[in-house]
Amino acid sequence: MSQPFDARADLADSPDVGARVRPRDAATLILTRSRAGQAEVLMGRRAPGHVFMASKWVFPGGRVERGDYTAPFATDLSPDELALLEREMPERRARALALAAVRETHEETGIIVGRPAPARSLAGPWRNFLSTGHQADLAGLRYIARAITPPGRPRRFDARFFLADADAMDLPARTDHGDELERVAWIPLDDLKDLALPAITRFVVGEVRERLAGRDPGRPFIRQLHGQHKIDRL
Template structure:
């Protein structure tokens, strides 16, 4: 474990998703943090969840979501970088790691219309990858960096074992988002300092801090946030 300068607001995290009881096993999920250089410094792509969502309604978040069965077999233009494979292999199988990376790319396309991809012949496939492949693209996994992991505390309405990936916007096939699926009612490139000031969940604020640190020091240890015996714990893995 290695200490870092990025704090985590445990009290805010509990307020974001109060305990409602019940026992749920965390579901695999993946998130993609897209970054670019703006006029006043680094910017990140974020979206505001529409009101009425059971989980994190009206909060600003990164695009992402649950892994789908189709993610385990979806085609890609290339593989994850070897360093990211090594990090993920300490936790899960390579097949599951690849599926999580693909889920992050797919969910980002569904929610924002952005393609972290390389051009490819159009293909007709069934399931959640249908629209992605129909526009003539294959996911660009080589552009991804694995930067954080977090498990939702027990007793919440939704629980996820989420992996956070980061990529530079230069790998996108086009630079600006569209309306996407409508799950996010506003999508914007936000300067890093402004992003931390809007209404974001505690874990998102923590990961924004991690992004800022990582842009300056790409090889910093990877944080793993979870609750153990009623207390938040952050491990930092080299």
């Protein structure tokens, strides 16, 4: 069974400062692997001083950029995953979310979720990724959750969470990662209970456990309505 969502902790993660900010599309990629019979996930600890979830352990991700709508890719999302996303949005936007998840993962952790391709010189956010001689590999991404940051926060995102099995991919060697995450590590799922995780991250970890166990409870959609957190299954 999926674990309950801790609404009180979610509000504490990013207090209401009365800001009037519209949510921006964002995407997160949760990479898993198995080592010595244990499931591990790729995570990073955000640097202190961030206005959004400072010093918390999170999955790599970030907002969608304009370049994500036109970036080349080696493999597309599966027809089933595209169909799930197209219940909520046009195909082009769905693919841009998946591409943003791959790009942000590379920017923050150095991991290249891609397949070999001729190196390209392209201005914009995909410059570093494409210069490695790869294009995004979207075939293994699964859409598992959606969450909107509550109103009043200094940063608000309408985030989709994707899950992928790193063991099923031929991931190239890791490159240097940026400075948004002060540490990047593969962490056993059983060790996450001892880390400082945002409430939404802790909840999504429960969703990951469900899927690794072969269950699909549907995609949770977490947001706040009239001051109360609400969770539906898409």
